[in-house]
Amino acid sequence: MNESDIRSSKRFKPQRTRRDFLGLAAAWSAVGAFVMAMLGSVRLLVPSVFPEPNSRVKLGKPAQFARESSTYFQRYRLWVFRDDDGFHAVSSVCTHLGCVAERDAEGQYLCPCHGSKFDDQGNVRSGPAPKGLMWVELSISPEGQLVADTLKPVARGTKLAV
Ligand code: FES
Structure with missing residues (x-):
C-alpha cells in the first residue's frame, strides 16, 4: 500500500496541525467576544439606578377643598387641611417606625403599631414616637x-395662604 492509497483510505485521519489549532482558537475567541458583547448590550437595557418616586405630588385645585375641611390622601399618607388661614398638610407616617397613624373623630392621631398618640397638630402626646408628625x-x-412635597418638612404652624 503506497502513500496515496493510505491518504485516500476512509480510515485515514489527517493529524491536526498547529495552524488548525490556532485557527479554531481564534474562531472560538471571536464567538466568545461576540456573546459577551451581546450580553453587555442586553445589560444596558436595565437601569443600574432606579429613580425614587417623586416626592412632589399634585393634590388638586385649591377650590376643590372646602373651608374648614380635612382631606386624607391615602396614596400619599397625607392629611390636607384648609381653614381661614390657608392650607397645611400633615404626614400620617408615624415617626417611630413608619406605621400609618390613624386620625380619630377629635382629630388626634393614633399609631396602631406601638400606641404612639399625637394631638391634632401632630405633636407627640405619648410615645414611643420620638417626635411629632411631619408637616x-x-x-x-x-x-x-x-x-405637596411629602419629604420636605416645614415648621409646625406653617400655612399656605391662597
Ligand atoms: S410605629 Fe408608630 S408607635 Fe411604633
Whole structure:
C-alpha cells in the first residue's frame, strides 16, 4: 500500500496541525467576544439606578377643598387641611417606625403599631414616637394645583395662604 492509497483510505485521519489549532482558537475567541458583547448590550437595557418616586405630588385645585375641611390622601399618607388661614398638610407616617397613624373623630392621631398618640397638630402626646408628625411643604404649581412635597418638612404652624 503506497502513500496515496493510505491518504485516500476512509480510515485515514489527517493529524491536526498547529495552524488548525490556532485557527479554531481564534474562531472560538471571536464567538466568545461576540456573546459577551451581546450580553453587555442586553445589560444596558436595565437601569443600574432606579429613580425614587417623586416626592412632589399634585393634590388638586385649591377650590376643590372646602373651608374648614380635612382631606386624607391615602396614596400619599397625607392629611390636607384648609381653614381661614390657608392650607397645611400633615404626614400620617408615624415617626417611630413608619406605621400609618390613624386620625380619630377629635382629630388626634393614633399609631396602631406601638400606641404612639399625637394631638391634632401632630405633636407627640405619648410615645414611643420620638417626635411629632411631619408637616410638609405645600405650594401652588404653575397650573394652579396644590402641590405637596411629602419629604420636605416645614415648621409646625406653617400655612399656605391662597
Ligand atoms: S410605629 Fe408608630 S408607635 Fe411604633
